[in-house]
Amino acid sequence: xxxxxxxxxxxxxxxxxxxxxxxxxxxxxxxxxxxxxxxxxxxxxxxxxxxxxxxxxxxxxxxxxxxxxxxxxxxxxxxxxxxxxxxxxxxxxxxxxxxxxxxxxxxxxxxxxxxxxxxxxxxxxxxxxxxxxxxxxxxxxxxxxxxxxxxxxxxxxxxxxxxxxxxxxxxxx
Amino acid sequence: xxxxxxxxxxxxxxxxxxxxxxxxxxxxxxxxxxxxxxxxxxxxxxxxxxxxxxxxxxxxxxxxxxxxxxxxxxxxxxxxxxxxxxxxxxxxxxxxxxxxxxxxxxxxxxxxxxxxxxxxxxxxxxxxxxxxxxxxxxxxxxxxxxxxxxxxxxxxxxxxxxxxxxxxxxxxx
DNA sequence: GAGCAATAATTGTTGTCGTCAATAGTTGTT
DNA sequence: AACAACTATTGACGACAACAATTATTGCTC
Numbered sequence: 001x002x003x004x005x006x007x008x009x010x011x012x013x014x015x016x017x018x019x020x021x022x023x024x025x026x027x028x029x030x031x032x033x034x035x036x037x038x039x040x041x042x043x044x045x046x047x048x049x050x051x052x053x054x055x056x057x058x059x060x061x062x063x064x065x066x067x068x069x070x071x072x073x074x075x076x077x078x079x080x081x082x083x084x085x086x087x088x089x090x091x092x093x094x095x096x097x098x099x100x101x102x103x104x105x106x107x108x109x110x111x112x113x114x115x116x117x118x119x120x121x122x123x124x125x126x127x128x129x130x131x132x133x134x135x136x137x138x139x140x141x142x143x144x145x146x147x148x149x150x151x152x153x154x155x156x157x158x159x160x161x162x163x164x165x166x167x168x169x170x171x172x173x
Numbered sequence: 174x175x176x177x178x179x180x181x182x183x184x185x186x187x188x189x190x191x192x193x194x195x196x197x198x199x200x201x202x203x204x205x206x207x208x209x210x211x212x213x214x215x216x217x218x219x220x221x222x223x224x225x226x227x228x229x230x231x232x233x234x235x236x237x238x239x240x241x242x243x244x245x246x247x248x249x250x251x252x253x254x255x256x257x258x259x260x261x262x263x264x265x266x267x268x269x270x271x272x273x274x275x276x277x278x279x280x281x282x283x284x285x286x287x288x289x290x291x292x293x294x295x296x297x298x299x300x301x302x303x304x305x306x307x308x309x310x311x312x313x314x315x316x317x318x319x320x321x322x323x324x325x326x327x328x329x330x331x332x333x334x335x336x337x338x339x340x341x342x343x344x345x346x
Numbered sequence: 347g348a349g350c351a352a353t354a355a356t357t358g359t360t361g362t363c364g365t366c367a368a369t370a371g372t373t374g375t376t
Numbered sequence: 377a378a379c380a381a382c383t384a385t386t387g388a389c390g391a392c393a394a395c396a397a398t399t400a401t402t403g404c405t406c
Contacts, residue, residue: 039311040334041224041318042246045239047341048221051214065392066218073215084354093394098356120354120401138212145214151339161213163333164220166324240363257383266364271385293372293383 054144059137064103067092069141071100072109072134075126080113082121109133220321227317232310237276240265244273245282245307248299253286255294282306 055066070090075081083101087094101124104110109130115121126134149157229239243263248254256274260267274297277283282303288294299307322330 039314039318040330040337041228041314041321042243043334043337043341044217044224044321045221045228047337048218048224051217051221055214055218070215082354094355095357095395096393118354118402122355141212141214145212148214148217149340151342152336156336157213159332160336161216163325163329163336164213164216167322168216168220169324255383266366267384268366268386269364291373291383295384 051144051148054148055141058140058144062133062137063107067096067100068104069137071097071104071124072126072130075110075124076131076134080123080125082115083124084121086124104130224317224321227321228314231313231317235306235310236280240269240273241277242310244270244277244297245299245303248283248297249304249307253296253298255288256297257294259297277303 052066055069059065059069067090071086074086074090078085081089083094083097086092086101087097092100101110101112105112109127111125111127112122113125115123149160152160225239228242232238232242240263244259247259247263251258254262256267256270259265259274260270265273274283274285278285282300284298284300285295286298288296322333325333
């Protein structure tokens with residue numbers, strides 16, 4: 001049983017314990033070694049993940065997930081949309097839309113109406129209870145957002161929202 | 174073949190076409206009907222998704238995914254970490270860490286060293302080629318971020334980054 | 347107007363991912 | 377020496393997203 005501790009290529013003077021590893025400060029001398037959150041894109045990814053988790057936790061008591069909420073929300077802005085459009089605007093696969101609308105229809109939040117123009121298409125509209133649900137959960141959503149944006153003051157939240165909106169408008173959605 | 178167009182329950186005076194559906198403006202009269210991106214949390218979710226997609230597309234030519242990148246990045250800040258710590262700090266399941274470190278080890282970007290203190294633990298360290306890879310991909314990451322933050326000016330990007338960082342420090346990571 | 351490409355919705359399939367439970371080896375405690 | 381706690385690992389299961397394939401319908405073309 002070879003118990004030579006320093007047999008490694010490079011010697012590590014203090015023993016590695018949980019304390020001194022997690023607390024080790026970041027060397028910002030090298031430009032590429034700038035900590036985990038130096039890149040705005042990566043930071044956005046992590047925060048988006050966290051935001052999604054919070055939203056999902058808030059919605060799961062209704063049996064719905066974030067994607068359903070996105071569909072409902074979009075329906076509220078258009079008052080009737082084809083599934084093809086839901087797919088294109090929300091960025092989900094057409095096959096995913098099928099299941100989402102199925103669930104919403106099963107809960108009575110949305111309805112599929114046949115299109116008078118094209119018998120292939122179905123027009124998805126928000127039902128009355130769907131509107132009610134959206135109004136109720138919107139309040140919970142605001143609470144989640146408030147929790148997420150805890151350390152920010154109102155003015156800063158406004159600024160953040162405006163900046164994010166500018167980015168979102170550019171890419172897609 | 175019944176060709177009655179208005180046989181539906183409620184009459185919709187103009188036919189639903191792709192143009193007037195997608196271009197319909199948002200009625201902001203109702204407080205809960207504020208468009209898709211009125212909520213900052215939901216906006217964060219969508220942008221995080223998009224950012225993750227861009228990063229993944231950028232990394233997939235290396236055979237790695239975003240999770241591997243996160244591990245590499247964290248290793249660069251600590252210079253040696255236990256898998257348990259990777260799991261705790263990055264929020265991934267311990268069993269997920271196993272596969273990720275496996276892949277990184279297979280590519281020569283990281284190495285598992287036995288801990289001198291605890292023979293149960295393995296100390297994961299970034300290898301030289303791992304550092305090189307990180308430096309190279311960091312450039313690509315900046316390019317992606319620049320693409321994502323297209324419409325923003327440098328000062329605005331700085332502001333956005335600072336705000337996001339404040340949020341990230343609060344919750345976790 | 348018969349044939350044919352294109353389209354909308356749907357189904358099925360595949361691979362990935364996250365979570366949970368279980369195991370082997372190890373450490374510290376009593 | 378016996379036992380509880382812990383680290384890494386494996387395996388299994390369900391959820392979910394991306395891609396291909398199918399059905400029904402439409403518009404175009406000759």
